[in-house]
Amino acid sequence: xxxxxxxxxxxxxxxxxxxxxxDDGYHELAMILQxxxxxxxxxxxxxxxxxxxxxxxxxxVPMDRxxxxxxAADLMVSEFPDSFATYGGxxxxxxxxxxxxxxxxxxxxxxxxxLVGIDLLWKLGLTRSELEELAAKLxxxxxxxxxxxxxxxxxxxxxxxxxxxxxxxxxxLAKYRSLEVSTPWAYKTYRSLYGDAYIKDxxxxxxxxxxxHSGDIVKAISNxxxxxxxxKMHNDLEKVVLPEYPQVLKLxxxxxxxxxxxxxxxxxxxxxxxxxxxKDKAEEVKINIRNEIPDPDLEIFVTKLINHxxxxxx
Ligand SMILES: C[C@](O)(CO)[C@H](O)COP(=O)(O)OP(=O)(O)OC[C@H]1O[C@@H](n2ccc(N)nc2=O)[C@H](O)[C@@H]1O
Ligand SMILES: Nc1ncnc2c1ncn2[C@@H]1O[C@H](COP(=O)(O)OP(=O)(O)OP(=O)(O)O)[C@@H](O)[C@H]1O
Numbered sequence: 001x002x003x004x005x006x007x008x009x010x011x012x013x014x015x016x017x018x019x020x021x022x023d024d025g026y027h028e029l030a031m032i033l034q035x036x037x038x039x040x041x042x043x044x045x046x047x048x049x050x051x052x053x054x055x056x057x058x059x060x061v062p063m064d065r066x067x068x069x070x071x072a073a074d075l076m077v078s079e080f081p082d083s084f085a086t087y088g089g090x091x092x093x094x095x096x097x098x099x100x101x102x103x104x105x106x107x108x109x110x111x112x113x114x115l116v117g118i119d120l121l122w123k124l125g126l127t128r129s130e131l132e133e134l135a136a137k138l139x140x141x142x143x144x145x146x147x148x149x150x151x152x153x154x155x156x157x158x159x160x161x162x163x164x165x166x167x168x169x170x171x172x173l174a175k176y177r178s179l180e181v182s183t184p185w186a187y188k189t190y191r192s193l194y195g196d197a198y199i200k201d202x203x204x205x206x207x208x209x210x211x212x213h214s215g216d217i218v219k220a221i222s223n224x225x226x227x228x229x230x231x232k233m234h235n236d237l238e239k240v241v242l243p244e245y246p247q248v249l250k251l252x253x254x255x256x257x258x259x260x261x262x263x264x265x266x267x268x269x270x271x272x273x274x275x276x277x278x279k280d281k282a283e284e285v286k287i288n289i290r291n292e293i294p295d296p297d298l299e300i301f302v303t304k305l306i307n308h309x310x311x312x313x314x
Contacts, residue, residue, distance in 0.1 A: 003045030004120050007311040008113040009035045010104040012266040012273055015217050016235040026156045035148035038303040040110055041095040044117035051089040058096035068107035071138055072114035083122040101180035103267030105141040112145035116310045148309020169226050169305045170282040174251055175271040177297050186268035189240040230262025230275045241269040254292055258285045
């Protein structure tokens with residue numbers, strides 16, 4: 001039976017601005033999303049038992065139908081029932097490397113890989129925008145994970161506009177294993193604390209939505225100016241996560257002591273990353289942070305900004 005191996009990279013948020021409420025209960029956002037080399041690996045192959053089956057080497061991810069891998073496969077079955085009948089079921093093996101519930105879109109990128117993998121297995125020939133449309137039915141970060149790289153994301157996060165990202169830029173990424181932040185909690189808390197300040201006036205809302213397009217950080221990215229990018233990084237969700245999780249704030253303060261370009265929490269956290277000017281510098285910062293915080297609960301990675309999303313490697 002034909003099988004495929006796919007690489008599913010994590011993402012960080014270089015910029016996350018909450019612009020307002022939406023009628024669907026979500027928030028209107030202006031973000032800059034960035035793929036990183038840290039990735040899960042997914043093997044996917046047909047079976048002849050008409051079942052979707054999942055194996056995973058991590059105890060931290062749910063193995064029931066709430067796993068985004070199942071949800072993505074179930075979506076493909078319901079969208080393409082004839083192909084499911086023709087090609088049979090799908091066995092999926094997930095090698096989990098991306099920390100779970102970390103603000104790194106770990107589940108989202110797995111789901112994106114399953115959409116791409118089943119498209120290949122069932123010879124559907126879906127276009128990138130058709131895959132992104134399916135992805136948006138599963139979650140806000142998933143459309144970006146298909147093509148990845150560097151992109152401005154607006155709407156719920158599903159409206160994408162690609163950018164040429166920074167070349168040769170490294171980050172140090174740190175996350176306490178035992179700390180998980182719920183994304184719905186982060187948005188709900190932000191809304192209850194800052195909701196009154198949302199701009200309701202539609203003209204201003206449009207102006208603010210467009211602001212990120214001409215914003216300084218976009219210019220800094222186009223100019224390949226990593227230190228200016230670091231200066232302009234922003235994440236509104238820090239306002240709710242940092243006061244609730246003092247360890248995350250401390251981690252940012254620790255990073256700031258060393259020779260980094262800038263530090264920020266990714267997405268709804270609790271991962272924190274520091275942009276560095278070289279791989280050597282990033283390795284040095286990793287050692288410094290490890291010496292300062294010897295706690296084995298803290299995982300630290302050196303990884304690189306990359307210009308792609310899901311990749312089929314065999
Ligand atoms: C925090 C980020 O990861 C930043 O990239 C994303 O905004 C969240 O993306 P995600 O996890 O794919 O989000 P979803 O699975 O679509 O939604 C999870 C929950 O986050 C909240 N949510 C998400 C996106 C958005 N634009 N507004 C929201 O309020 C909602 O409470 C939703 O129930
Ligand atoms: N394949 C998966 N990998 C990891 N978590 C998954 C997966 N499928 C479902 N989940 C559930 O999703 C929750 C969020 O995990 P995930 O790693 O996707 O978070 P995240 O990186 O914060 O996501 P995002 O940045 O998109 O908000 C976990 O607590 C877990 O229960």
